[in-house]
Amino acid sequence: MSLQNRLTLLSTAIVSVLLAVFCLFMYLMAEQYRNHAFLTRLRAEALTAGHLLVGRERLGPALYKLIDKNQLTVLPDEEIIIYNVKNELIYESGTDYISVTPATLQRVRELKTTRWREGNREIVGMLFTEEAEPFVILASAVDIYGVRTVQDFARLLAGGWFLMTGIVLVAGRFFMGRIVQPISRINQRIDEITASNMSLRLPEGKSGDELTQLAQRFNRMLNRLEEAFRLQRSFVSHASHELRTPLTAITGQLEVSLLADDEPDELRATLRSVLDDVRGLNRMANGLLALASASMDSSAVPMGPVQLDHLLEQVCREIQRLQPNYTVHLQIDPVKKPYADWQLTGSEPLLRTAFFNLLDNGGKFSPDHTVTMQLSAPAKSMQLRVHNAGSVIPVDQLAEIFVPFQRGRNASGLPGYGIGLPLTERIVQLHRGQIRVESSAEAGTTFVVTFPR
Known part of the structure; x- marks a missing residue:
């Protein structure tokens, strides 16, 4: 997989995960707000029923049912149930959505106020103590509109997540292509640099980013390599020239000695001259070997x-x-x-x-x-x-x-x-x-x- 694709997928995955976490957080916050608002309304309904049915200024059950039936703000499938201290049913709104046990009433008395859920129905239980005799009031309803709103919001978040992930994927591939484009140019130029064409340099750009710094360091390394190649060619050229001179002299003297009928003294003089040239060659060879040894890495020298x-x-x-x-x-x-x-x-x-x-x-x-x-x-x-x-x-x-x-x-x-x-x-x-x-x-x-x- 190319670097462009890896960077694109990595950036898309990071943004996608972060966006999913954000959408989940927003959904949980919306659900918590819906639940809190609905329970607040249930408590308000329970308190209103307590004040009007068992409070100091009471209404008759028939009148309250009539008011409750025609109230515009009544909750969907709302049910109000009131019990006295003897667990006797004092009031029921006429529906039978929940079943109440003595254990449930006892728990409400102990906790003063509590809430629970049965299926999709939210239930609030509270102890009403406005009169001397405490009453247990149970209010329940189904938050049809709130749940539907949160579900629509969740679908909107999911759709937005898929849409934004796609946009990030496309935009990431485009911008990652722009980012790795200098690398492609560097690779192309590196392929063009050979031992016979060391003068080429990498494009450095003007942004001053890490790729520019890499190209600059690579160019400095190429400068050092080019200088090393130049010195090597110069070294070989000079060494060949220096070696050629004494070798030519030795060859010439030996050829002349072979062709001529020299006296022993003249032959000895020729041999002495050849010996001097050979000693010079030996000194040069030793110097070259020492120079090569000194050019080694310091870690390789004891x-x-x-x-x-x-x-x-x-x-x-x-x-x-x-x-x-x-x-x-x-x-x-x-x-x-x-x-x-x-x-x-x-x-x-x-x-x-x-x-x-x-x-x-x-x-x-x-x-x-x-x-x-x-x-x-x-x-x-x-x-x-x-x-x-x-x-x-x-x-x-x-x-x-x-x-x-x-x-x-x-x-x-x-x-x-x-x-x-x-x-x-x-x-x-x-x-x-x-x-x-x-x-x-x-x-x-x-x-x-x-x-x-």
Whole structure:
């Protein structure tokens, strides 16, 4: 069943039930009012009969019957019966609609006034005490007109209920169709969006309702997906280009060596060149694998306690072992800070890779291969500043250096593939941290990494 039909039936059912409850309430109120009004008239008839037949100013029974017979307001099938204290019949209007037992008379005396029903006849019994001797007066009648009026009212309510239910059903289907129409347009547009046509967006509308908010969020998700696709295509394109260059060089050198009758020294030189290219390929492959690993969901990366100050000391020793011409200065502020204050939850291998990349990048671009690392602890965070006095990164390229295979103009002539900084950024983001770069001719270039405690 479609959403339109489900919403239509649901709204119709709710309105129908509420309307039925309202109609039932109105019918019960009308019936209660009819019953109360009719019993009030019966009591009035009983009191009138008591005053005129057994009261202080009495009329003869024959005269009262004549008056009762010609009274315009007499009730349908009305019967008045009066008993004295000895249960002797004093007056009867001449009809015989009800039968009276001593138990009935005793109950009326005990309750002073009571009412009951026999079939469609309403009966009121009351104890009349205007004189010294109490009398029991019974008045009964059939509310023909009141019952008929209530029945007509009930039929009117039932007809109105069926009519309004039908109207709600038709109107509900029309308006629900208008409500779900944007969903149909969204579904149609979603079917048109493919991997080769990611520029299409969902119609958002101007109402600002939940459907508009859903379309807006879906469009923002499409923007992110389109950007991811663009980065992926760019990544594949740059990776293919970077891989093609050393592979072409290796192929050319090996083909030349096979065709030429080179001396052993020349062959060794060729093999050394090929080995350098293979090592470069290996470094690139390792960088790509690390970049893919850092792009994983944080829940899939094993995390544990990492002592940041000790890890930085290890990375500094490692970079100086691999690059003896680099000079690394590590400053921890303050030095005597408690052991637990430098601890964070993360992946030690990934953090080691990120810090190594920052140090290697700083030493590579610094004219004297000097890098300064400063670890500090502002409120509720830990901050690492990696500074070098190398060439300035142009302002328009500060954001692009974190894009895979994108290198700044200041990197011209220096070895590298444009993988280290993007990898570092993703590792930092994986640890819920932030990284930014500051570069100027006076202060040099500084990478600032901030981790939450």
